[in-house]
Amino acid sequence: xxxxxxxxxxxxxxxxxxxxxxxxxxxxxxxxxRAEAGRRIDDLFPSLRGYLSLAFEDPAExxxxxxxxxxxxxxxAVSMHSMTDLLARGKRVIDLSxxxxxxxxxxxxxxxxxxxxxxxxxxxxxxxxxxVNREQISGAQLVACPGCYPTAVQLGFLPLLEANAIEPxxxxxxxxxxxxxxGRAAKVNLLLAEASTSMKAYAVSGHRHLPEMKQGLTAIAxxxxxxxxxxxxxxxxxxxxxxLFAKMTKSEVDVATLYSSRYRDEAFVxxxxxxxxxxxxxxxxxxxxxxxxxxxxxxxxxxxxxxIDNLVKGAAGQAIQVMNIMLGEPETLGLTSPxxxx
Numbered sequence: 307x308x309x310x311x312x313x314x315x316x317x318x319x320x321x322x323x324x325x326x327x328x329x330x331x332x333x334x335x336x337x338x339x340r341a342e343a344g345r346r347i348d349d350l351f352p353s354l355r356g357y358l359s360l361a362f363e364d365p366a367e368x369x370x371x372x373x374x375x376x377x378x379x380x381x382x383a384v385s386m387h388s389m390t391d392l393l394a395r396g397k398r399v400i401d402l403s404x405x406x407x408x409x410x411x412x413x414x415x416x417x418x419x420x421x422x423x424x425x426x427x428x429x430x431x432x433x434x435x436x437x438v439n440r441e442q443i444s445g446a447q448l449v450a451c452p453g454c455y456p457t458a459v460q461l462g463f464l465p466l467l468e469a470n471a472i473e474p475x476x477x478x479x480x481x482x483x484x485x486x487x488x489g490r491a492a493k494v495n496l497l498l499a500e501a502s503t504s505m506k507a508y509a510v511s512g513h514r515h516l517p518e519m520k521q522g523l524t525a526i527a528x529x530x531x532x533x534x535x536x537x538x539x540x541x542x543x544x545x546x547x548x549x550l551f552a553k554m555t556k557s558e559v560d561v562a563t564l565y566s567s568r569y570r571d572e573a574f575v576x577x578x579x580x581x582x583x584x585x586x587x588x589x590x591x592x593x594x595x596x597x598x599x600x601x602x603x604x605x606x607x608x609x610x611x612x613x614i615d616n617l618v619k620g621a622a623g624q625a626i627q628v629m630n631i632m633l634g635e636p637e638t639l640g641l642t643s644p645x646x647x648x
Contacts, residue, residue: 307633310336310373312365312388313380317486318402320351322379322622327357329626329640334358335373338365370397375632377625378403381489382514386423389448393427398632399448400625406431406450407518417514434628435460436637437572438526443631451628452522454620455481455515455537458548460522461575461595462610465568467527471559472552472608475532477523481548482540484586487616495539507538544617545586550610554601561599561608569597573638574619574627584613591615591646593623 309326313319314337326332337347339362347362348355365388370376376392378385378401386405393399408414411425422428432446433439435457443449452460459479466472482505485496494500516535523531540547562579569575575595578584584596597612614620623641630637 307331307375308333308335308373309375309377309629310334310338310368310370311377311379312338313378313384314347314362315339315342315350316379316381316490317617318621319379320354321617322377322402322625323347323351323354323358325618325622325626325640327354328643331635332640334360336360336363336368336370338363338368340364340366369395374398375400375629377401378405379622382418383420383423386427389424389427393447398446400434400451400628400632401431401449402451402621402625404450404453404514404518406448407433407452408521410521413517417517433522434624435522436624436627436631437461437464437569437575438522440631443628444634446632449628449632451621451625453515453518454483454487454546454614454616455479455513455535455548456519456522457620457624458546458595458612458614459519459533459535459550460526462548462550462597462612463523463552464526465564466552466561466608466610467523467531468568469556469559469564470527471554471556471561471564473555474523474527474529476553477531477533478551479519479533479535479548480538480551481535481546482538483546483616484540484542484544486543487546487620488539501539502541505538505540507536510536513537542586544590544615546614546616546620547584547586548610548612550612552608552610554606554608557606561601565597565599574641584611586613586615587645587647589613589615589619589645591618592643593619593627593641594645595619 343364
């Protein structure tokens with residue numbers, strides 16, 4: 307199958323290329339970038355020399371006529387301008403950006419500070435969290451992949467909300483992300499001297515991923531949830547570590563059994579079962595979410611910890627997992643490499 311990638315110059319875009327090159331039956335036909343049009347991908351990313359030598363095209367001139375599926379690895383408020391045309395021409399699209407994640411266009415416009423260019427398409431977009439929406443993804447033409455923080459947080463709370471075993475209005479998520487989560491643009495706060503030996507909270511009063519998480523968790527719970535979300539910037543390049551807190555409403559529930567049962571057949575969710583604690587280094591470069599759950603002291607507070615690679619399960623790898631579902635292929639196809647250590 308032939309695919310194209312819009313926005314292949316960012317971290318998620320080049321990670322998507324890396325993973326697709328190892329995927330049997332997939333041919334990358336087109337890459338677009340306004341800023342790098344005419345430049346070869348292996349010139350921008352020497353790590354790809356000998357693997358891919360396509361030159362970037364100007365997205366205004368590329369129609370993806372020879373592509374069956376198009377990935378968008380762009381910042382927000384980009385994909386929405388191209389989506390109507392691509393869908394009308396029968397292309398299947400997987401969007402890694404936030405443009406079609408939120409069901410309420412007014413909420414999207416409030417958080418992203420611009421007018422949505424294709425609000426009529428929002429209702430048809432399938433939210434691409436495979437562990438929840440696998441059936442809808444399989445027949446979708448447009449899939450909106452979850453954000454990195456929302457992936458870890460939703461997978462973490464999912465079994466307890468499905469079992470109605472926690473108070474939905476008292477959820478807390480304290481999460482840390484590596485610097486690659488902020489993108490490839492030059493920013494002072496991401497310089498080595500600024501970020502390498504420091505850790506800080508940011509966007510405490512409100513983060514753009516919060517409405518996405520509340521939307522997904524509410525759908526899982528079947529009732530309105532309230533979530534306090536505090537993100538942190540950690541001194542690492544890749545990874546998200548989420549520590550989640552909730553109050554139990556069903557003290558008789560064995561949380562370890564609940565989680566192992568819910569995720570037993572999920573190829574990319576690994577319960578550590580108390581053998582060790584989830585760490586970002588265990589999942590670096592993989593599409594895996596590593597998770598543990600416990601009730602400290604046997605009390606009514608439950609603590610879930612989850613680790614993912616923000617560029618893989620939080621972006622490019624999840625997009626390929628979604629593609630596999632859309633194509634009727636095994637979800638693990640092209641995504642079976644173990645983590646890179648150290």
